[in-house]
Amino acid sequence: MTKFTDLLWEQTLPIYEKIKLHPFNQELQKGSLPPEKFRYYIYQDSLYLADFARAIAMTGTRAANSHELLDFLEFAQNAILVERALHLSYFKEYEIEFDSGKGPGCFAYTNYLLATSAFEPYEVSVAALLPCFWIYKKVGDHIYANQTTPNPYQNWINAYAGEEFAHSVQKALNICNQLAASASEQTRQRMIEAYITATKMEYLFWDGAYKLDGGFGLYGLGC
Template identity: 75%
Template sequence: MKFTDELWEAALPVYEKIENHPFNRELKKGILPVEKFKFYIFQDSLYLADFAKALATAGTKSGNSQELLDFLEFAQNAILVERALHISYFKEYDINFKGEKAPGCFAYTNYLLSVSAFESYEVAVAALLPCFWIYKKVGDYIYAHQSKPNPYQNWIDAYAGEEFGKSVEKALGICNQLAENASPATRAKMKEAYLTASKLEYVFWDSAYRLEEWPV
């Protein structure tokens, strides 16, 4: 069993809750209220800006130039997606928010930035993996079970697409290689980081569905 298989099995209950969350169920059917999708897209644009920073920071800790290049490419792709949101979705849905991160987005991005800065390369890679892997799994699931026509088809196609799949496979391969050479203690911390980030993935979707605001 690969280490990532262990990670998937450990976090499967979390993934199943993400897959069955009303946000994704309604997006799959094409009935997600547009205001919730707009909120999600705006928060995602804020998330991706910090995700790119976390990816680049993690990459500087890599043990070889190839993985540094891989993580810098991941970071570049995150920035390009963030820009594409503004060019496409922000115009299509007339998103003109000037607000701040919702609590869910704030918690997730600060966790990733903290881990990438202060934890080992191995732990940082594990923490960053759910954003690749869970999104690919959710995208594939929705693509296979969606109602058509679907107003959110472009979003579905992006995460179920082959190009994104290549990045996911690369990230999984790096994580498995690191785990092979890691101590039991480091592998345990990697699993903990993966689980925490997976839970924060759920929090992010739930935050968007609830149009979450700060209580004060």
């Protein structure tokens, strides 16, 4: 029997292929990504993770049982710990001192997740959060398997291709499948739409980092 998440993957496979082949990930895989682009990506990722943790926690409070609530609280804690680790390691190593705030890609993605977790049904919110787990795991595995070594970004690659992260991803997939199995057809369709939207946001996030999309101030929209 086809799992609901298999359907989600099939629906967004073209977007994933674009993410995998994006110059940011191709150059990171080869170790040739310019440091300034990686620095900007890490800065944006730290801003993203702070709001991602909030969206996860809000979603978890609406879980139907204590098992899922605990899973989501663990997801949120892990996101916060990763965000803190970025500051303690990468921020120091790469001397990151940005203060421009979120770029357009990060801003759009985090606000979409926060709005979804606050106003959409629990099932839809879970589907919207899934790409950040699943897409990152898939990209991390691909880069790990095809990387040029030695690679200056080895620590990042190892983190997303590791077993600990894989365990969290599988938990998120299982929850999504369980929810879809008992959801109405209308809710399932909204879950699909939310997953597709968030997957598109994943692409925009990497694209913005590669283009150094700056903050809104660089677009003539600052105060």
